[in-house]
Amino acid sequence: MKRILITGAAGFLGSHLCDRFIAEGYYVIGMDNLITGDLKNISHLFKEKNFEFYHHDVTKFVHVPGKLDYILHFASPASPIDYLKIPIQTLKVGAMGTHNLLGLARVKKARILIASTSEVYGDPLIHPQTEDYYGNVNTIGPRGVYDEAKRYQEAITMAYHTFHGLETRIVRIFNTYGPRMRLNDGRVIPAFIGQALRGEDLTVFGDGSQTRSFCYVDDQVEGIFRLLHSDYHLPVNIGNPDEITIKDFAEEIIKLTGTNQKIIYKPLPKDDPMQRQPNIDKAKEILGWESKVGRAEGMRLTYEYFKSLSPEELAKEEHKDFANYIH
Numbered sequence: 329m330k331r332i333l334i335t336g337a338a339g340f341l342g343s344h345l346c347d348r349f350i351a352e353g354y355y356v357i358g359m360d361n362l363i364t365g366d367l368k369n370i371s372h373l374f375k376e377k378n379f380e381f382y383h384h385d386v387t388k389f390v391h392v393p394g395k396l397d398y399i400l401h402f403a404s405p406a407s408p409i410d411y412l413k414i415p416i417q418t419l420k421v422g423a424m425g426t427h428n429l430l431g432l433a434r435v436k437k438a439r440i441l442i443a444s445t446s447e448v449y450g451d452p453l454i455h456p457q458t459e460d461y462y463g464n465v466n467t468i469g470p471r472g473v474y475d476e477a478k479r480y481q482e483a484i485t486m487a488y489h490t491f492h493g494l495e496t497r498i499v500r501i502f503n504t505y506g507p508r509m510r511l512n513d514g515r516v517i518p519a520f521i522g523q524a525l526r527g528e529d530l531t532v533f534g535d536g537s538q539t540r541s542f543c544y545v546d547d548q549v550e551g552i553f554r555l556l557h558s559d560y561h562l563p564v565n566i567g568n569p570d571e572i573t574i575k576d577f578a579e580e581i582i583k584l585t586g587t588n589q590k591i592i593y594k595p596l597p598k599d600d601p602m603q604r605q606p607n608i609d610k611a612k613e614i615l616g617w618e619s620k621v622g623r624a625e626g627m628r629l630t631y632e633y634f635k636s637l638s639p640e641e642l643a644k645e646e647h648k649d650f651a652n653y654i655h
Contacts (some may be wrong), residue, residue, distance in 0.1 A: 329378070331355040331395055333438075335386050335429065336402035337367030340508045340655065341443070341501075341545065345400060346370055348549050349380060357392060361385040363417070366411050369508050376440065386425035387417070396436040399554060401429050402443045404477070408597070409514035415473040422477025423484070428498075430488045438493035441556045442485050444563060446502045446604055447475045456571075456605035459500065459563050469599040482563065489561055497555050502567025502606045505627065506545030507633035516540065517627075520578060521634045524585040527563040534596030536575025541605045543568035544626035547619040567606035568619040580623075586632055 332349050336342035337358025339367050344366065349356050350373060358370055359382045373379040384390065385402050405411040410486035411418040426442060433440040449457045450465035465475045482498055489496040505517045512522065523530050543566070572580075578591050609615045 329353065330397045331357065332398040332400065333357045333359060333392055333396055333432075334400045334402065335359045335425070336365060336404065336443075337381065338362055338367055338369050338404065340369070340405070340506075340510070340547065341504060342400075342402040343365050343369035343508055344506070344545050344549050345402065346373055346379070347550065348553060348627055350376055352553075354378070355384065356380075359386065359390075360382050363414070364405050364510075364513075366510070383484050387420045388428075390428045390432050392432065392436075396432070396438040399429055399436075399438050399440040400443070400552070400556070401426060401440060404443070405474070406445075407510070407513035407515050408471070408474075411474040412470060418473045418624070419477045420638065422481045425483045426484055432495055433496075434488065434492055439497065439556070441483075441497035441552065442481055443497060443571065444478050444482050444498050444500045445474075446500055446565070446567065446606065447471070447601075448479050448482065448500065449601075450475060451599060451601045452603055452631065455603045456569060456607040457565065458607040459565055459610055466599050470597070471599045489505050489609075496561055497558070498561075498563040499552055499555050500563050500565045500606075501548065502543055502565065503540050503604065504543045504545055504548045504567070506630055508545075509630070511634065511637070516574065516577070517630065518634070520581040521585065521608050521631060524581055524587045524589055525634060527587070527589070529590045529592045530578045530581065531594055532578055532591050533575055533594050533600065534574075535593065536578065536591070537573055538596070538600065539571045539573050540577070541568050541571045541602060542623055542626070543619055544621035544629075551611060551615065551617045555611075558615055560610075560614045563608050564614065565606040565608055566611055566617070567608065568623075569606055569608055570619075570623060571603075571605040572623070580627070584627055593624045619647075
């Protein structure tokens with residue numbers, strides 16, 4: 329039986345990856361410090377004989393007994409609310425955490441896939457974004473802690489590949505959505521749906537002309553699964569190229585939820601990307617992958633998930649204690 333370590337296992341995407349690899353017959357070791365993850369995302373796996381969980385911070389030394397065939401490094405704050413509250417921990421998990429896991433992969437002779445992001449492209453000057461674009465990133469802006477953590481993560485991963493001959497894979501993840509997203513994490517889909525379900529007006533930043541391309545979580549997981557098992561070591565974009573403006577998307581949410589909220593506009597945050605659309609030619613050619621779930625179907629499934637939450641869950645705000653991580 330193949331054994332795989334998945335960091336960030338209690339997070340949105342990490343928990344779906346745990347599900348997929350359990351279903352594929354792997355022995356899955358989940359690891360998370362739970363600063364942004366939630367055990368409820370993986371509680372259904374605790375009864376599985378082929379699953380175990382380590383409550384651990386990957387910026388500390390990582391030890392996993394026994395063999396490992398694969399490592400998926402998905403530990404990182406991914407929402408602006410989180411990485412603006414814990415900027416130093418965000419940088420540490422991208423730098424020290426990645427270094428620790430690359431070292432573990434080397435000792436275990438395991439293949440490692442690291443989760444990068446479309447944010448390495450910054451506010452792009454080319455559109456759509458291809459993997460050979462170097463990006464337009466403000467290193468000292470408020471988003472720099474996340475963007476640069478991911479860019480460094482890619483650099484050290486490639487260094488381990490070229491210097492140590494480590495088997496590495498890099499996925500550049502574009503906006504992904506689906507069940508288990510945190511309602512109040514600041515990302516556009518849970519923010520819009522939460523506002524609609526609470527009867528609040530939908531908040532659009534700027535004039536709403538900025539674009540995003542949303543990929544349903546099942547498609548994202550399939551792309552990651554294929555990339556891990558491919559022979560390609562350079563970065564690959566995984567995302568849905570179906571682009572939409574934020575204003576049009578807000579109107580879609582109002583229609584989907586059957587509410588009559590208005591759209592209100594607030595100033596655009598500093599360095600917020602104006603365009604985001606993946607070029608997925610490499611994913612098509614190398615992995616035979618492209619997104620299958622259209623936005624209408626994916627949003628229906630996501631809305632059903634959020635609608636199933638209790639009124640208390642819909643009303644609550646996040647009250648994470650970040651005190652131990654601000655250093």
